[in-house]
């Protein structure tokens with residue numbers, strides 16, 4: 001084999017890039033079966049297709065076939081096995097190695113509704129992107145910077161990428177099958193098993209978007225494909241670039257030193273990552289302790305740890321308040337907030353238009369900077385600040401401006417039903 005298929009061997013060489021493998025979780029004998037095409041002997045004319053029992057590793061059947069990707073041939077082999085074992089199991093797992101997937105993707109015909117998604121984490125932040133490719137030409141892209149590196153994980157960014165893809169589909173009235181490509185095995189596995197363990201809120205939102213799409217027409221379908229990154233697929237590369245660009249965006253726009261935003265860290269209601277938060281908190285606690293140790297005499301060192309107590313208690317007292325504020329800020333920043341425009345996109349509202357003035361779609365910008373209905377509140381709280389994008393970005397970013405923002409939100413009563421009144425102290 002070494003002689004005939006050197007590719008496969010070089011990929012498994014120690015030090016070569018890891019071949020991605022999903023951990024197996026069989027629940028018992030014959031549950032599930034794993035189906036796999038083996039390409040190692042293709043070059044000398046022996047494509048193989050096989051079924052293996054995941055739990056025991058027993059080969060249920062293996063065939064040398066003319067083509068191990070032809071659905072007719074694969075079905076035949078599968079049914080043969082079903083006959084042999086007098087039945088088939090609940091689940092059949094399709095095994096696809098990176099190399100196989102790359103081949104499939106390369107040979108795939110470009111469709112009208114291909115959307116490639118990606119999530120990215122750079123020094124500038126965490127962001128998502130979706131790029132719509134129509135028969136190989138870019139039609140449009142959507143990006144979203146979801147937050148700081150210590151607030152979110154790439155997993156969430158990838159998930160948000162799919163949400164953006166569904167939003168493109170919604171807005172452009174897609175019909176029939178949507179093909180969504182992503183390069184994240186964890187997210188794909190969750191799609192297959194339908195049992196999200198992280199970012200539940202985001203999964204719910206996404207689930208709703210997909211359901212709305214499927215309900216709209218019986219021919220509507222959503223297909224998720226693993227599109228391995230860095231293999232030169234154009235849609236992938238574009239989504240990757242778009243997400244990276246978006247991650248850096250705010251930094252370029254602001255031009256100033258990023259301010260530490262305290263109070264956003266707890267995220268039970270918000271899709272802010274617990275894993276990322278924990279990492280950051282542990283790091284901060286570590287640093288704090290080290291500093292205290294350095295700056296104290298031995299006696300003080302004993303006292304030092306007690307000093308952390310008051311702030312801990314304070315933190316607990318204000319936790320619920322901060323959580324609510326963190327939640328609304330995240331929603332306003334990402335646009336995923338209960339305003340008409342977003343609700344319309346999610347299929348929960350008949351029209352995107354603002355009910356306050358009836359003049360424009362109720363976007364976050366319209367609500368905060370523009371709607372005449374709230375002009376009195378705006379004058380009161382944002383008196384000399386400009387009415388522009390930059391002001392809005394500052395309001396959503398700078399901690400010292402938050403009391404103003406929350407006073408404004410309170411005065412407009414627009415989000416009161418959902419959030420109640422915000423503490424502005």
Ligand SMILES: [Zn+2]
Nearest residue numbers: 354356357371
């Ligand atoms: Zn309005």
